[in-house]
Amino acid sequence: MPWPAGAAGLDAPARLRHLVAGALRTGRPLAVWREPGAAQPQLLAARSLEDTYTGLPPALDDRAPAGFAYFPFRDSDHNPALFLPADVHYDLARPEAVTVAPAARELVPNLAAWLALPTPATLGWHYSAQPLPHAATEAEYRALVRRGVAAIEAREVVKVVSSRAARRPLPPGFDPLAAFNELSEKYPRAFVSLVSVPGVGTWLGASPEVLAEVTADGQFHTMALAGTQPLVPGVPPQAAIWRQKEIEEQALVARYIVSCFKQLRLREYHETGPRTVAAGELLHLRTDFEVDLKNVPSPASLGTDMLRLLHPTSAVGGMPKTAAMAFLQQHEGYDRAYYSGFLGPVNVEAPGVARLFVNLRCLQLRATEAILYAGTGLTVDSEPEREWQETEMKMKTVAAVLN
Incomplete structure (x- = not known):
């Protein structure tokens, strides 16, 4: 009503x-x-x-x-x-x-x-009561990358996605809702979110990656988004040159999505890419997948089953999924919480319409500081220094509102 x-x-x-x-x-x-x-x-x-x-x-x-x-x-x-x-x-x-x-x-x-009631000048956001996550030093993160590469070389995993947290002080008078508006203006093609839940806390983000989308005309959409390099001002994205490491990383994510389709015995899908796309100041390789739900025997179950298979995707965890998750549990050294989970509206715009995004380029708000998160997909060719720099680039996306 x-x-x-x-x-x-x-x-x-x-x-x-x-x-x-x-x-x-x-x-x-x-x-x-x-x-x-x-x-x-x-x-x-x-x-x-x-x-x-x-x-x-x-x-x-x-x-x-x-x-x-x-x-x-x-x-x-x-x-x-x-x-x-x-x-x-x-x-x-x-x-x-x-x-x-x-x-x-x-x-x-x-x-x-x-x-x-009048609107107060300062809003009382919900904060998590959980301990602050460990913020890895550059040396610690490089060691994690070396362990990941060693696990790939030993064939314990095909790919693993390492990540880290970093802590930044909040500027005086920081306003999360104003920061949300700033991110919305700065990243018009991202899914910008501000979520505040008692006990869970307050999270702010600008994600470039669709996990699962169901449109009003009955199309199911997901994407493989991987590989990262900085956007060079004045150089169009299509002119970007990718290293073999990034090409292989993105191809692994795309193959994982195809394997999910196969598990559901789904053969009719449309694949487009990979192509270079801009997300803020970064470039990524992206392949899009679409399924016409009107041609699927059980469209209602397909979306939910795909969601269950996709999360966490190989772009945020690794593959094989069980082995990669076990590696992260043992070696990553902190709790990701809602970073690299997923979020979005379901049936809000209209019945049958859903848009779910991977929770990337995000930060968690505490009373006086922000916790930033970023990760990198590792292959056998990963170099620890480059992977550290990639996490630094990714954190800048949402950290812009802390300046």
């Missing part, structure tokens, strides 16, 4: 901030996101953490609940897989009204109260 957006005299961005303040003030989980190419962001708030779904992947079909998926790299008690129901939804492209789900009608009086 629609509810007037209220707060006369406020423009749409101010109304968004007003709703965010009300959700945070009452301890509710929320997600704000702006889809690639979209002009305006959207807000979703759930009634409470107890009303969220946990553990199971979201169902990618038109009969499933509407909500926002927020899944970790590994599911655990302190990093639960979350699906926030769309109890309250506000789209700045349609700023006149807030939508309240039928199951959440009891929120209407509360919503009216939120809109009647």
Whole structure:
């Protein structure tokens, strides 16, 4: 049911901030996101953490609940897989009204109260109570890369994706919602997100990578995105020259997606690429895969089954999946939490429409500092110094809002 957006005299961005303040003030989980190419962001708030779904992947079909998926790299008690129901939804492209789900009608009086209160200057974001992750030094990360290459040479894994965390102080008066707007302007082709959940914390990101997408016309889309080099000003992406290491890294990810199709006995798909694409100040190699769900016997199960097979993708974990995950568990030295998990809206825009992205180029907010994350795909040709520099480049994407 629609509810007037209220707060006369406020423009749409101010109304968004007003709703965010009300959700945070009452301890509710929320997600704000702006889809690639979209002009305006959207807000979703759930009634409470107890009303969220946990553990199971979201169902990618038109009969499933509407909500926002927020899944970790590994599911655990302190990093639960979350699906926030769309109890309250506000789209700045349609700023006149807030939508309240039928199951959440009891929120209407509360919503009216939120809109009647003044917006505080400082918003009370949710922070994680988990210990801060270890931030690897350059020497430690180089040693991890050498161990990964040795595991590949010993044929324990075909590929492994190493990663690290880094800690940066927050500038005085840092405003996460303003930082979200800044990322949206800076990276118009990224999926920009700001998620704040009690106990889980607050995460901000600008991801370039689709994990699984189901469109209104019944197309399933995923991509293989790997290989990284800096974007050189004035040089078009199509002029980029790739080393054998990056070509091989991207091909492994593409082959993994094809193997997932084969596991589901899916033979009819369209593959495009690889091609060079820009993501902020970086270039990547990308191959797109599309399946026409109208030609699939069980389209509802295909999307969910593919999601289960894809996550975590070989672009963030490695392959074979079990061996690569075991290597990371033993050697990576910290908990990735929601970095390299996935996130995005399901059935919010319309029944049967979902857009899920890998949670890359992201940071976790604490009271006085930000925790940044980045990783690199290792092959037998990986060089420790280059891999460290690649993580530095990737962290700059989201760290721009900390300057």
